[in-house]
Amino acid sequence: MSDTKIKNMEEFAQISGLSRPTVSKYFHDPNSVRASTRQRIEDALVEYDYRPNIYAMNQNRKLTKNIGIVVPYLADPFFAEIARNIETRCIVAGYSPTLFSSHGDPDLERQILDNLRLLKPAGVLLAPLGRASDRSNIEAFCDEVFTVLFDSNLEGLGEAFVGSDNASFVEQTVDYLCRTGEPPCFFEMRNPANPNANKRRAAFVKNMEALGHEPHVIRVEGTGWQFEEIGKQGGLRVLEDNSLPSSTILCSNDRLAIGFLSACYEKGLRVGRGAGCALRVASHDDHPFSRFTCPSLTTAGHDYDGVAKGSVERLLKLIETGERFKERTDTLCEAQLVLRASA
Amino acid sequence: MSDTKIKNMEEFAQISGLSRPTVSKYFHDPNSVRASTRQRIEDALVEYDYRPNIYAMNQNRKLTKNIGIVVPYLADPFFAEIARNIETRCIVAGYSPTLFSSHGDPDLERQILDNLRLLKPAGVLLAPLGRASDRSNIEAFCDEVFTVLFDSNLEGLGEAFVGSDNASFVEQTVDYLCRTGEPPCFFEMRNPANPNANKRRAAFVKNMEALGHEPHVIRVEGTGWQFEEIGKQGGLRVLEDNSLPSSTILCSNDRLAIGFLSACYEKGLRVGRGAGCALRVASHDDHPFSRFTCPSLTTAGHDYDGVAKGSVERLLKLIETGERFKERTDTLCEAQLVLRASA
DNA sequence: ATAAAAAATTTACGCGCGTAAATTTTCCGA
DNA sequence: TCGGAAAATTTACGCGCGTAAATTTTTTAT
Known part of the structure; x- marks a missing residue:
């Protein structure tokens, strides 16, 4: 590789023995020039390591990349x-x-x-x-x-x-939970910022009613994006209050569930489906960390x-x-x- | 606000009753023009909502922002x-x-x-x-x-x-752990990608020796950035082997610790410093999730x-x-x- | 081999702005 | 009121490249 500095496309075209517009065309689409031309440019490219100025390109192009x-x-x-x-x-x-x-x-x-x-x-x-x-x-x-x-x-x-499809998330979790144990109550933030949360709640109510169960919804306080903290504090409160209408909790999303599981652990409540478990907890999202919670989290996962x-x-x-x-x-x-x- | 479209700085200068170089100067530094001029520009700005073309700016500027x-x-x-x-x-x-x-x-x-x-x-x-x-x-x-x-x-x-300061991280955790219970062993990846890991291990050995304890290091297999998974699999292995040289485990970083805690939970081992706990686990980083692990994680935190x-x-x-x-x-x-x- | 078609190349101009130098206007104090 | 300094303006050029139109070269068909 030569160490000659190439300032612009003009210079580069010159040493490649081509005209600038041809080189310009190549950079826009390498297949738009003849094979022999393309080869010459690419040979020069490894030799001189020139790259077009992105600002000058985008300035004139009707649409950027x-x-x-x-x-x-x-x-x-x-x-x-x-x-x-x-x-x-x-x-x-x-x-x-x-x-x-x-x-x-x-x-x-x-x-x-x-x-x-x-x-x-x-x-x-x-x-x-x-x-x-x-x-x-x-x-x-x-x-x-x-x-x-x-x-x-x-x-x-x-x-x-x-x-x-939020409806599909909730349908699957509700169906599974009802089939395998006590019907769940729904655990969410009172004022969720995300519209998905509202759809999930609505789907919960609909699915529970379709299965003939009363849909209990627990709404915890808190705003912002610190969902784990909100889930934990809200979880601690309902556990202390003993106000859970069901021993099966379906959280609106995994981050709330992570916080809720943390609250359960602190309260000494064993979570899971086996004997000796006080609660079942499930959720939605399949958050990257949900396989590492204690216990690992049953959830309906996004199709990332x-x-x-x-x-x-x-x-x-x-x-x-x-x-x-x-x-x-x-x-x-x-x-x-x-x-x-x-x- | 008028809905006249301003194409470029030339036009904008014209409707503000100024010259383009003056406007250019304003955008480079609003304080570089007279107060009255600045006001005129800013008035026009709310009226016509013009913004300079960033590509044209950066093309000529010696240094961008x-x-x-x-x-x-x-x-x-x-x-x-x-x-x-x-x-x-x-x-x-x-x-x-x-x-x-x-x-x-x-x-x-x-x-x-x-x-x-x-x-x-x-x-x-x-x-x-x-x-x-x-x-x-x-x-x-x-x-x-x-x-x-x-x-x-x-x-x-x-x-x-x-x-x-990796040395400071490890010094504090080792000191604390040794002061309050059995001296720790160190839990890490065999071939850590990150240079901090090596410094932490070295600091662990140094601090343990200074305190008169033998520095045991456990190295688990695994490459890549899925640290939780590596920590979990490695944790499961050492727990099954019963090969832990100490009941106090100091993980190289929180993500490994999260995986390790998950392994402990699966094995039914209670972690913490109270009575009835089989293991103590500590770590380094103060990862955003480490306050929600089960149990919550004792760690040396970065000064973010x-x-x-x-x-x-x-x-x-x-x-x-x-x-x-x-x-x-x-x-x-x-x-x-x-x-x-x-x- | 030759004309027509296709591809490549050259020519020429413009994009929106930075910026230096020369000139004019405005400002401020005496 | 006037002169000098500061600010603003005008003039002029360049940045690196896109791209249309004109021209040349290459390819294809006959």
Whole structure:
């Protein structure tokens, strides 16, 4: 490799014995030039290690190869995992994903979308905060940029939504729990930020009634994204109160369940389905850590691959056709019941 | 707000009744123009909602306001947390941070650094993979871009390193454990990717010998970043073998400990310092989840704020002075012992 | 081998902004 | 009121590349 510094595409074209527009064409799509031309460029490329200036490229290109990924709370391993999955798929498809986390803050979510506009992304994959989101701001954003929502649905916003089928999550857990023991009560936050929580509660009520059981819902206080802490404090309270209507607890999500299990442990209550267990606890999400709780957590798991694949596919379709869908589509991935030790 | 679309700075300058260079100056530093001029621009700004094209700006600017943040594994809440902290500090300082995760993959780490060059960042905060990193590639990168390493030190690379004082972590846990019960054995991965692990083991041996105890080290098999799983499988094995040299286990890090606790639970072994407990388990990191393990985990915690603040400060100093430090500095933050239920 | 079609290349211009130098306007104090 | 300094403006050029249109070369068909 020569150590001659290449300043720009002009210079690089010169030493490759080509014209700049031809080289430009190559970088846009290596197959758009003759095979012999391509070879010459790639030979020069290993020799001189030139790379086009991304800012100059994006300045003039009508659409960049940028894809924005926005998640509400990256410190939650569920979002870290789904983001990792999505990110990888974008790279494979030849795009440059950039990951943003709202850190649970609506102001930051707004600011991220504002900054995202400047990046002129070809499209954006957005998992919104939910109830706390600035709906009108997101709406304006979706008006300018191809946006696919995932995980949390905001009705009517974006070109499509891909998420998990909350009804299927709850149906499977409720069915399993009722079949194998005392019907569950539902454990959740009083004011969940995420719309999925409301759908899960509604599905719980519906499924319980269909099975002829009274649907008890326990709502614990707490706001923000520290779900484990909220689950733990709420769990300690109901355990101290002895106010649980059932010895089977179905948590709205795994992070609450992690906190609840921690509360059970502190209270000396054995959780599981065997003899000598005081409670059964189940949940939804199949959070990356739920296999390491004590006991390991029985849960209905997201189809991580399905959600990631589906949302990326929808977005790429938008980008590649260059036009909006006739109508907004909702794709809901089925849950998979994961039986572990807690219920 | 008017709905007239402003195409570029030229147009915006015109409707504000100013010249483009003056407006340009304002966007570079609002205080560099007269107060009355500034007011006129800001009035026009709320009226017309113009924002400069970031690509055109960065193309010509000698240094951008971009800062790259690279972590080895974002699905680990420890890195998610430290990244969040760093990110926020960069924003407050007026920079645009972009977050990247190597996802435990050296190839991806290399690729991230390659892409980062194209972003012409003012500086980069890098937590490398460690042993798996491509040292020469990172070295070449640091040659081109101001880089501050954090969390994982690669000797001699980058302008500075800011991390935690592993010796202080281990000193505090070993001291506490020896003072309050049977001296610990050390539980770790056989081939840890992260250099911190080696420093912790060395510190364990040193501290144990200083206290007149034999330093037993248990090394479990497993590679990659699924530390919980490795800790759990390794834990199950040593518990089945009955090969533990001590009833007090000091894990190299919290994620291993989470797996180990899970193994203990499955084996029906009660962990904690009270009567009726078979084992004591302690660890290092104060991982965000360690307060929710069963039992909650006694650990030596990172000074998250200290590491984040320190590394950002070092980098900003580099950026703002525009010159490298005379010599590479290592900043080590003290650990803080967090007593919980497990030991 | 030759003309037509296809591909590649060259020419030429523009993107939106930074920035230096020269000029004009505004400001402030005496 | 006036002069000098500070701020603003004008002028002019360049950054690195995209891209349309014109031209040349290569390929394909006859």
